[in-house]
Each structure stands twice: as C-alpha cells, then as structure tokens.
Amino acid sequence: xxxxxxxxxxxxxxxxxxxxxxxxxxxxxxxxxxxxxxxxxxxxxxxxxxxxxxxxxxxxxxxxxxxxxxxxxxxxxxxxxxxxxxxxxxxxxxxxxxxxxxxxxxxxxxxxxxxxxxxxxxxxxxxxxxxxxxxxxxxxxxxxxxxxxxxxxxxxxxxxxxxxxxxxxxxxxxxxxxxxxxxxxxxxxxxxxxxxxxxxxxxxxxxxxxxxxxxxxxxxxxxxxxxxxxxxxxxxxxxxxxxxxxxxxxxxxxxxxxxxxxxxxxxxxxxxxxxxxxxxxxxxxxxxxxxxxxxxxxxxxxxxxxxxxxxxxxxxxxxxxxxxxxxxxxxxxxxxxxxxxxxxxxxxxxxxxxxxxxxxxxxxxxxxxxxxxxxxxxxxxxxxxxxxxxxxxxxxxxxxxxxxxxxxxxxxxxxxxxxxxxxxxxxxxxxxxxxxxxxxxxxxxxxxxxxxxxxxxxxxxx
Amino acid sequence: xxxxxxxxxxxxxxxxxxxxxxxxxxxxxxxxxxxxxxxxxxxxxxxxxxxxxxxxxxxxxxxxxxxxxxxxxxxxxxxxxxxxxxxxxxxxxxxxxxxxxxxxxxxxxxxxxxxxxxxxxxxxxxxxxxxxxxxxxxxxxxxxxxxxxxxxxxxxxxxxxxxxxxxxxxxxxxxxxxxxxxxxxxxxxxxxxxxxxxxxxxxxxxxxxxxxxxxxxxxxxxxxxxxxxxxxxxxxxxxxxxxxxxxxxxxxxxxxxxxxxxxxxxxxxxxxxxxxxxxxxxxxxxxxxxxxxxxxxxxxxxxxxxxxxxxxxxxxxxxxxxxxxxxxxxxxxxxxxxxxxxxxxxxxxxxxxxxxxxxxxxx
Numbered sequence: 001x002x003x004x005x006x007x008x009x010x011x012x013x014x015x016x017x018x019x020x021x022x023x024x025x026x027x028x029x030x031x032x033x034x035x036x037x038x039x040x041x042x043x044x045x046x047x048x049x050x051x052x053x054x055x056x057x058x059x060x061x062x063x064x065x066x067x068x069x070x071x072x073x074x075x076x077x078x079x080x081x082x083x084x085x086x087x088x089x090x091x092x093x094x095x096x097x098x099x100x101x102x103x104x105x106x107x108x109x110x111x112x113x114x115x116x117x118x119x120x121x122x123x124x125x126x127x128x129x130x131x132x133x134x135x136x137x138x139x140x141x142x143x144x145x146x147x148x149x150x151x152x153x154x155x156x157x158x159x160x161x162x163x164x165x166x167x168x169x170x171x172x173x174x175x176x177x178x179x180x181x182x183x184x185x186x187x188x189x190x191x192x193x194x195x196x197x198x199x200x201x202x203x204x205x206x207x208x209x210x211x212x213x214x215x216x217x218x219x220x221x222x223x224x225x226x227x228x229x230x231x232x233x234x235x236x237x238x239x240x241x242x243x244x245x246x247x248x249x250x251x252x253x254x255x256x257x258x259x260x261x262x263x264x265x266x267x268x269x270x271x272x273x274x275x276x277x278x279x280x281x282x283x284x285x286x287x288x289x290x291x292x293x294x295x296x297x298x299x300x301x302x303x304x305x306x307x308x309x310x311x312x313x314x315x316x317x318x319x320x321x322x323x324x325x326x327x328x329x330x331x332x333x334x335x336x337x338x339x340x341x342x343x344x345x346x347x348x349x350x351x352x353x354x355x356x357x358x359x360x361x362x363x364x365x366x367x368x369x370x371x372x373x374x375x376x377x378x379x380x381x382x383x384x385x386x387x388x389x390x391x392x393x394x395x396x397x398x399x400x401x402x403x404x405x406x407x408x409x410x411x412x413x414x415x416x417x418x419x420x421x422x423x424x425x426x427x428x429x430x431x432x433x434x435x436x437x438x439x440x441x442x443x444x445x446x447x448x449x450x451x452x453x454x455x456x457x458x459x460x461x462x
Numbered sequence: 463x464x465x466x467x468x469x470x471x472x473x474x475x476x477x478x479x480x481x482x483x484x485x486x487x488x489x490x491x492x493x494x495x496x497x498x499x500x501x502x503x504x505x506x507x508x509x510x511x512x513x514x515x516x517x518x519x520x521x522x523x524x525x526x527x528x529x530x531x532x533x534x535x536x537x538x539x540x541x542x543x544x545x546x547x548x549x550x551x552x553x554x555x556x557x558x559x560x561x562x563x564x565x566x567x568x569x570x571x572x573x574x575x576x577x578x579x580x581x582x583x584x585x586x587x588x589x590x591x592x593x594x595x596x597x598x599x600x601x602x603x604x605x606x607x608x609x610x611x612x613x614x615x616x617x618x619x620x621x622x623x624x625x626x627x628x629x630x631x632x633x634x635x636x637x638x639x640x641x642x643x644x645x646x647x648x649x650x651x652x653x654x655x656x657x658x659x660x661x662x663x664x665x666x667x668x669x670x671x672x673x674x675x676x677x678x679x680x681x682x683x684x685x686x687x688x689x690x691x692x693x694x695x696x697x698x699x700x701x702x703x704x705x706x707x708x709x710x711x712x713x714x715x716x717x718x719x720x721x722x723x724x725x726x727x728x729x730x731x732x733x734x735x736x737x738x739x740x741x742x743x744x745x746x747x748x749x750x751x752x753x754x755x756x757x758x759x760x761x762x763x764x765x766x767x768x769x770x771x772x773x774x775x776x777x778x779x780x781x782x783x784x785x786x787x788x789x790x791x792x793x794x795x796x797x798x799x800x801x802x803x804x805x806x807x808x809x810x811x812x813x814x815x816x817x818x819x820x821x822x823x824x825x
Binding site: 005006007208214215217218219220221226380384399400401402403404406407410411414444447448449450 | 612613614615618622624625627628631632635636639640642643644646647654655658659661662663667668669670672673676
C-alpha cells in the first residue's frame with residue numbers, strides 16, 4: 001500500500017478509529033501490530049515473513065544478551081549476521097553475482113551467468129537498520145532488552161515509517177510504544193498540515209517535476225546545460241518526494257499519538273558537506289555516524305590516511321545502502337572525498353563562515369557540489385555517465401538545448417512554488433487564517449494539478 | 463474546532479472558485495477532431511479491411527502496401543498509447559458508423575491488453591478516449607472507470623470538474639511556460655519551445671536500452687495485476703467488441719504482436735501462456751480468428767527499434783506488411799463457418815506450434 005493510494009487513507013481511517021476506540025495500550029499495540037502487517041503484506045504477503053524473522057531474531061538476541069551475558073558477542077553477531085544476511089541476499093545478491101561474473105569473464109574464465117529472480121522487499125533497508133540499532137544498543141548497555149514481544153514487534157514494524165523511514169532509534173520509539181497514549185487535540189490537529197504538505201510535495205511537485213527529469217536522464221547524449229537543468233529538477237524531485245514520505249509518515253504517526261523524528265532541515269541551505277549530512281536524511285546519517293563512523297574511529301582518528309579510509313568505507317557503504325548499483329557507490333565515495341577535502345581545508349565539523357558574502361559563497365559552492373553528486377546519483381548507470389562525459393559532450397548554450405533547458409527550469413520553478421509557500425506559511429506561526437488559506441490552496445492544487453497516482457516514492461527502491 | 467471549521471469553509475470557497483474558473487466539460491463532443499478525421503478517411507476510402515491498434519501497429523504496417531499486395535482496400539485506425547477502451551470506442555463510434563462498413567476489422571494487441579479495460583483510459587490518455595467517445599458511454603464508464611477505480615477517484619472524475627480538467631490544466635501550464643520561454647528568446651507563441659522540446663526528446667535521441675526498460679517496467683505492472691483470463695473477460699471490452707462486430711455483420715480478427723521480449727528470449731511466462739490459451743479458445747468459440755505472431759521466427763530482434771516498436775524504416779515495414787499479407791489472406795478468404803470450425807489450425811499453421819489448450823472458459 002502506498003501513501004498516495006486512496007486505500008491508504010481508508011486504511012488509516014479504520015486503524016485510527018479502532019485504535020482510539022480501544023483506549024487501552026494493551027489493545028492498541030496489538031491493533032497497531034496487525035495494521036502494520038496488513039500494510040506491509042498488502043504489497044506482498046511474503047514480505048511479512050521476512051520482517052517477522054527479523055523481529056524474532058532481534059527479540060531473541062536482545063534477551064539472550066542479558067540472560068547469557070558471557071555470550072553477548074555471539075548474540076550480537078547472530079543478530080547482525082541474520083539482518084545483514086537477509087539484506088545482502090534480497091538486495092545485493094544479483095549485483096554481486098553479476099559483477100563477479102563480469103570479473104571472471106574479464107580474466108578469461110567464462111562461467112554461465114548466475115542471477116536469481118529476486119523481488120526486493122520494499123523497506124528492508126530501513127527496518128533492518130532500525131532493528132540493528134536495537135540490538136547494538138542492548139549490546140552496548142544503553143538499552144535494556146524488551147520482554148514484551150508485541151511492543152517490540154510494533155517498534156520494528158510500525159507502519160507509518162516502515163517502508164521509507166525515518167529510521168527511528170529504539171531509545172526513542174520504544175518508550176513511545178510502551179507508554180500509555182492519551183488523546184491529544186493539539187497532536188491531532190498538528191498532524192493535518194504535515195499530511196497535507198506531504199501529499200502536496202509528492203503529487204504536485206515531485207511527480208510533475210519527474211516528467212522532465214526522466215526524459216533528460218533517458219537521453220543518449222544530453223548537453224551539459226540540459227544535464228545541469230535535469231539535475232536541478234531532480235534535486236527538487238528527490239527532496240520533495242522523500243520529505244513528502246517523511247511528512248506523511250510523521251502526520252500518520254501523530255494521528256496515532258506518536259512523534260517521529262524530523263528527517264530534513266532545509267538541506268539545500270547547507271554550507272559544507274558535514275552541514276549537508278546534518279540536514280539531509282537525518283535519521284540515516286545519524287545512524288551511520290553512531291553505528292559505523294564512530295565505531296570505526298572517525299571521531300578520534302589522528303592520521304589523515306586513516307581518516308580518509310574511514311570516510312571512504314562509511315560513505316561507500318552509505319552509497320551502497322541506497323541501491324545495488326555502482327553509481328550509488330560512486331555517489332557515496334564522492335561525498336567522502338568532499339568531506340575529506342573540506343577537512344583538509346579546515347572547514348569540517350561545525351565550521352561557519354563569518355559575514356554574509358562568505359556564507360553566500362560557501363552555500364553556493366556546496367549547492368553546486370551537491371548538484372554534481374545528484375548527477376551521479378540519478379544517472380541510470382555508471383556506463384551512461386561515462387558515455388555522456390567520455391564522448392566529448394556539448395555545452396548546449398545555444399539552440400534547442402538552451403530553449404529546452406529554460407523550459408525545464410521554468411517548469412521546476414512553477415511546480416516548486418508551492419514548496420516556498422509552505423515554507424513561508426510555516427514561518428507565520430499563529431496566523432491561522434493564513435494557514436487555512438495555504439492548506440486550502442494545497443487541496444485545490446492536489447485535485448487540479450496532481451500527477452497520476454501510482455508512482456512509487458523514490459526511496460521505496462532503497 | 464474553530465480552526466478546522468474555518469479551514470473547511472475556505473476549502474469549499476476555493477473549490478467553488480476553481481470550478482467557476484475551470485467549468486466542467488460538457489461531454490467530449492468538444493474534441494472530436496480526431497474521430498472526424500478517421501471517419502472522413504473511412505468514408506473516402508470505403509475500406510474492406512480496417513486495422514485497429516496503437517503505435518506498434520503504426521510503426522509496423524503500411525496500409526497502402528497491404529492494399530496493393532492483398533488486393534483489399536485497407537485503412538489503419540491507430541493512435542499511439544491507445545488500448546482496449548480506445549479500440550472499443552473506435553470500433554463503435556467510427557468504424558461501424560461509416561456508411562459502407564468494412565468486411566473485416568483486425569485488432570492488433572499485445573499480451574493481456576485486450577482484457578484490461580482500465581489500461582490507458584485515464585490520466586494523459588483520457589483525452590484520446592474523449593476524442594472517440596460520445597456524450598453517453600455507459601459501458602466505457604462502467605468498465606474503464608467505475609470498476610477500475612476506487613470510489614473516491616471515480617466520484618472525483620465524475621463530479622469534480624477541477625479533477626476532470628487536471629490534464630488540461632497541466633497542458634495549459636506547460637504551454638504557458640513554453641510561451642514565456644519563447645518570448646524570453648524574442649519569439650511569439652509557444653511554437654518554438656514546443657518544437658525544440660519535441661526535437662530534443664525525440665525517440666531517436668533516447669537511449670534505446672533505457673527507453674525499452676522504462677516501457678517494459680510500465681507494462682510489467684499490468685502483467686502483475688491482471689493474470690487470469692476468465693476473471694478478466696467479463697470486466698473487459700472484448701465481449702462487447704465481438705458482439706458489436708456480429709450485430710453489424712462485420713468479421714473481426716485479432717493479431718497478437720510479437721514483443722521484443724519474445725524475440726529476445728523466446729520464453730513466454732507460464733501464466734501468460736495459460737492466458738493466451740484461454741483467449742484463443744474464447745475467440746474460437748466466437749468465430750474470431752487469432753493470429754499469434756509471438757512465435758513467428760521471421761520477426762527477429764533486429765526488427766525492433768525502441769521497446770516493442772519496430773524500427774521506423776521502410777524495409778522493416780515492408781517486410782512485416784508482406785508477412786501480414788501472407789498470414790491474413792487465408793483468413794480473409796474463409797467463410798465464417800470455416801473459421802468457426804478451424805481456429806486452432808489457423809494459429810498452428812506454418813509450423814508455428816501452439817501448445818494444446820487445456821483450459822475451458824466457463825461463461
């Protein structure tokens with residue numbers, strides 16, 4: 001079930017009614033669990049088996065770590081092995097099989113191709129990371145293991161954020177699952193602007209901008225100007241699309257009395273790569289920081305070579321998390337290089353320029369660098385990218401290329417105008433008539449300008 | 463509560479304002495240019511054979527060459543991106559409305575398209591449907607919209623002019639953007655920008671592999687959603703098309719086009735094989751011949767340009783048209799009784815084996 005399907009709204013309505021009629025946590029949580037499995041199983045019933053396996057393993061390992069404290073490490077390895085094994089098989093098996101096949105062919109062996117027809121379970125990367133955070137926190141002693149299986153299963157499969165995050169930490173979401181939830185009008189009312197903003201971003205902005213993005217990135221040889229405009233459009237698309245999912249997830253969760261974390265904080269206003277990662281997909285970047293970068297020694301390393309290596313590993317794996325393709329790995333590595341360069345220039349961490357001009361220049365540089373990154377990310381494949389840049393591309397500053405680039409840019413500007421209106425409306429706190437007008441306009445736009453429903457969210461594939 | 467009430471009032475007011483600005487379309491009569499063009503052509507040609515299909519037909523077949531080689535006046539009624547809803551309307555409102563009706567209507571289709579009434583009937587394709595529809599189309603409404611959509615979408619489509627005009631609004635925005643860009647560069651109208659967009663994003667400039675992949679992905683969803691023929695049949699336009707042809711004493715035949723997938727792998731998914739078997743039995747029971755080109759080894763991978771389209775060159779069109787003459791001529795010369803008696807032989811002729819059908823349709 002996807003959020004933009006009317007069936008989701010009906011489903012949410014039913015869950016909402018049953019959930020608040022129950023009033024008691026011991027009934028509410030089983031309702032949430034059943035609803036989450038229906039939600040996930042709606043995509044494919046077999047997916048439920050996977051998430052159930054992951055839940056059982058981590059629940060058991062958490063308890064095992066306390067019961068058999070001497071074998072704590074074994075349970076951690078078991079949990080990580082199972083979770084990463086499932087993720088690796090379903091998401092990366094064909095990728096590695098194909099690449100090994102290519103490699104063997106390259107050195108003279110000719111083995112038959114070996115790939116499997118595997119259906120990628122949506123959201124597997126998200127809930128795997130979420131459950132892993134639980135086991136690691138229990139191992140580190142930051143969190144006592146949970147004995148109530150229902151509560152734990154709700155934490156793993158909570159439907160608003162199951163498929164595309166935010167990746168919640170056990171320390172944050174589990175206490176909410178375990179607490180008694182009381183009806184709160186303020187929370188109920190605060191959910192609607194989020195839901196509205198989410199639907200507007202996805203159906204009016206992202207899906208309409210996607211039309212030109214798809215065309216540009218399907219061209220055999222786009223000019224540099226056109227590629228730049230296509231990338232800019234993609235930057236708007238991916239932000240609107242992904243933040244839309246987060247908004248709808250947070251709105252849905254609020255209707256049920258939960259608070260999910262913020263995932264974006266104006267990412268395109270970043271002034272450095274580290275600032276960008278503090279603003280973009282926050283739940284993922286903070287997960288990577290806490291469970292990969294810091295344990296590898298990134299926060300306390302002395303030598304520059306080792307620091308570079310840690311960055312490359314961390315961001316290479318982050319890229320791979322986004323998809324089983326080399327361009328995602330390259331995108332991750334590109335960000336690692338950027339972080340290292342900024343670090344070498346003394347602009348790492350919480351660095352901020354002094355003065356408006358310096359801030360503007362820093363922002364401009366980072367914005368352009370982010371766009372280069374998105375080009376790598378959106379490229380259909382590395383071969384395509386190499387082909388486009390390797391064949392002596394044209395700048396395309398004249399003629400058809402210029403006209404089409406202007407058309408693309410204007411379309412992006414027109415369709416992303418509601419985004420600016422939303423941002424401005426958020427700043428006008430307390431002016432309820434303005435809010436009413438803005439969200440009413442959003443409904444009118446949703447009815448009159450939305451693209452056809454049924455287009456998946458971009459981050460579903462990750 | 464006051465906040466909610468105020469928001470609701472503003473929403474109602476804005477929706478009303480939007481409806482006044484975008485009044486409801488009073489039926490699809492406004493856009494009849496295309497159906498009029500086809501009707502005119504049919505009237506002028508008085509064809510004996512009409513080919514009905516989408517861009518796959520347009521790319522592959524040369525009607526005038528077919529006329530010359532088969533000795534039967536032939537006209538193509540095709541529209542890129544069309545599917546069964548459009549074909550049903552074209553048959554009912556255009557082909558069968560001509561003063562001299564053709565003897566044969568041959569429908570060209572791919573895989574399961576014939577029994578998926580909602581496929582390409584909404585969104586950007588709605589305009590093409592409206593071009594062929596009259597102001598009252600209960601069957602279209604029931605099959606393509608009411609059954610294929612959830613209640614909310616259907617209500618919006620039926621009763622909310624703003625929603626109905628969605629595509630027109632977006633086209634207007636697009637045209638306005640192009641006008642502005644053209645003006646910025648010193649021109650007038652939106653022609654320059656429009657032509658530039660068409661030139662830059664022409665199919666010839668696209669990466670063949672990516673375009674093919676995107677087409678296949680789009681149709682993979684269809685294959686996942688519609689599996690079994692028996693379940694799909696009564697929800698589809700197919701029985702209505704056959705009934706219409708019968709009532710009007712026009713013979714109808716079906717040609718299943720070979721897809722790139724069939725040429726590349728020659729492996730038909732088991733579910734699709736069962737589906738085709740059932741379709742063949744159904745058509746045979748109704749005296750409608752089916753020619754299945756998917757196993758015709760003379761259509762090779764070289765014939766394809768992007769996706770399932772043949773390469774847009776005269777040699778390929780000529781080759782395919784000749785092949786079609788060869789396959790269709792024996793059918794055209796058969797009497798209705800002969801066809802009713804021998805459909806399996808038609809599909810299995812020329813050594814193009816068809817798996818024996820083990821499926822019976824319960825109707």
